[in-house]
Amino acid sequence: MDASKVKRFLLFLLLLVSAGGILDSADRSERWPTVRAEHLRSHPVCEACGRNLDLEVHHVTPFSNDPTKELDRTNLITLCHRDHLVFGHFGSYQKYNPQVQAHARQYRAWKLRWEMD
Numbered sequence: 001m002d003a004s005k006v007k008r009f010l011l012f013l014l015l016l017v018s019a020g021g022i023l024d025s026a027d028r029s030e031r032w033p034t035v036r037a038e039h040l041r042s043h044p045v046c047e048a049c050g051r052n053l054d055l056e057v058h059h060v061t062p063f064s065n066d067p068t069k070e071l072d073r074t075n076l077i078t079l080c081h082r083d084h085l086v087f088g089h090f091g092s093y094q095k096y097n098p099q100v101q102a103h104a105r106q107y108r109a110w111k112l113r114w115e116m117d
């Protein structure tokens with residue numbers, strides 16, 4: 001690959017990244033960072049494994065399916081990065097788990113029981 005091709009490729013990547021950023025911030029409510037922070041304060045551990053590592057706030061019904069639920073607190077669940085992908089999205093961010101809250105609760109109960117034995 002010659003230098004101009006590399007340069008064009010890098011420019012292309014930069015374009016992709018910035019386009020994603022613009023789409024994201026244009027669609028997202030400006031109140032989301034506040035609602036997210038409040039949710040993390042009241043739910044400070046992963047609701048599946050109970051750790052407080054790499055926490056993310058997941059939308060049970062995805063923002064793309066129902067934007068009106070973006071700030072709905074009953075639509076939010078705290079998950080660590082690993083469990084976000086596994087429980088929230090069945091291993092792929094193209095999918096989502098409508099029963100993530102029940103599954104996370106079940107897993108947590110099982111995990112606690114194993115740890116006590």
Ligand SMILES: [Zn+2]
Binds near residue numbers: 046048050051080083
């Ligand atoms: Zn977890």
Ligand SMILES: [Zn+2]
Binds near residue numbers: 084089
């Ligand atoms: Zn998610």
